Amino acid sequence: VYILAIETSCDETAVSIICDGTEILANVVSSQIETHQRFGGVVPEVASRKHVESITWILQEALDKAKLHPSQLSAVAVTQGPGLVGALLVGMVAAKAFACAWGLPLIGVHHIAGHIYANALVHRLEYPFLSLVVSGGHTELVYVESEGHFRIIGQTRDDAAGEAYDKVARALKLPYPGGPHIDRLALESEEALTLPRAWLEPDSYDFSFSGLKSAVLSAMNSAAMKGQTLSAGAVARGFQDSVVEVLVEKALRAVKAYGAKQLLLAGGVAANKGLRSRLEARCAEAGVPLLAPPLPLCTDNAAMIGAAAFLKFRRGQFASLDLKADPQLKLEEWSV
Ligand code: ATP
Ligand code: MG
Numbered sequence: 001v002y003i004l005a006i007e008t009s010c011d012e013t014a015v016s017i018i019c020d021g022t023e024i025l026a027n028v029v030s031s032q033i034e035t036h037q038r039f040g041g042v043v044p045e046v047a048s049r050k051h052v053e054s055i056t057w058i059l060q061e062a063l064d065k066a067k068l069h070p071s072q073l074s075a076v077a078v079t080q081g082p083g084l085v086g087a088l089l090v091g092m093v094a095a096k097a098f099a100c101a102w103g104l105p106l107i108g109v110h111h112i113a114g115h116i117y118a119n120a121l122v123h124r125l126e127y128p129f130l131s132l133v134v135s136g137g138h139t140e141l142v143y144v145e146s147e148g149h150f151r152i153i154g155q156t157r158d159d160a161a162g163e164a165y166d167k168v169a170r171a172l173k174l175p176y177p178g179g180p181h182i183d184r185l186a187l188e189s190e191e192a193l194t195l196p197r198a199w200l201e202p203d204s205y206d207f208s209f210s211g212l213k214s215a216v217l218s219a220m221n222s223a224a225m226k227g228q229t230l231s232a233g234a235v236a237r238g239f240q241d242s243v244v245e246v247l248v249e250k251a252l253r254a255v256k257a258y259g260a261k262q263l264l265l266a267g268g269v270a271a272n273k274g275l276r277s278r279l280e281a282r283c284a285e286a287g288v289p290l291l292a293p294p295l296p297l298c299t300d301n302a303a304m305i306g307a308a309a310f311l312k313f314r315r316g317q318f319a320s321l322d323l324k325a326d327p328q329l330k331l332e333e334w335s336v
């Protein structure tokens with residue numbers, strides 16, 4: 001089974017070809033980071049135009065890399081949502097045109113289901129599992145009782161983890177996206193700014209990062225008022241320690257409470273070295289098997305969309321050609 005998958009939900013134009021839901025034959029990702037960097041964040045209208053410019057040649061490149069002719073494909077998958085509506089539409093139209101031209105069935109995929117099932121490309125999943133999803137727009141604990149059945153047991157009440165990283169990075173005048181820069185500074189720094197941890201109610205699996213971001217900004221401001229500057233390393237380290245501690249402890253508590261067999265890390269922030277090493281240590285201590293995708297499969301890519309699409313392909317759950325891009329698509333409703 002060869003699935004061609006398209007991902008254009010944000011600022012990566014990506015096409016991948018996946019064999020039997022697990023083997024990557026092609027995984028082409030064209031990032032628009034340089035285009036958006038001078039604006040300090042993704043400009044939706046610019047993102048849509050860039051997707052239009054790139055999608056055709058990226059599709060061709062994926063087919064060339066996989067050495068496949070479109071007539072050999074089994075289905076076309078596309079990110080249906082959530083994401084930027086104009087960006088999603090480009091992938092959706094391309095997927096429909098391609099499916100129509102080659103007489104292939106169409107599969108709509110939830111972007112976060114994709115992030116979670118990126119793990120299926122490299123690991124054997126065992127159910128039930130718990131997934132810690134940490135990305136640019138989401139921070140969620142997702143209980144997956146059986147294949148393709150999602151239940152969100154906790155989520156952020158304000159900023160997503162990646163969003164908080166990018167905002168703090170901006171305050172430190174680091175380039176966009178700031179996550180990897182903070183990660184590096186934090187690991188290099190010996191000192192750490194003391195910052196609060198947002199545990200919320202004792203039984204809650206929810207998260208909150210906007211208070212932490214404000215605490216960082218106010219510490220930087222008070223230092224500035226005294227004519228001082230905080231070291232960027234201390235700020236990065238203090239911020240990362242706080243984010244990582246809360247993510248790790250809540251995820252481990254949920255794994256125990258739900259009797260999950262594995263903990264799956266997912267989303268762009270899953271590339272964070274500080275998070276990965278602390279999770280590894282705590283999971284080893286607690287005897288919890290931890291799965292995480294390799295770094296290139298953490299941030300946006302189409303291979304993960306192909307992996308999630310395979311769940312629907314096996315069940316014959318195809319979409320019709322009037323499938324709508326949905327910027328607010330709900331993960332639980334996408335369940336197979
Ligand atoms: P979503 O998946 O929620 O729709 P998105 O697709 O924009 O959002 P991803 O591509 O999954 O987000 O992740 C991008 C985010 O990951 C950015 O906020 C970026 O700063 C963050 N990120 C990437 N690498 C790291 C890292 N090493 N440490 C921390 N954050 C990181
Ligand atoms: Mg991106």
Ligand code: FE
Pocket residue numbers: 111115135136267268299300
């Ligand atoms: Fe993403």
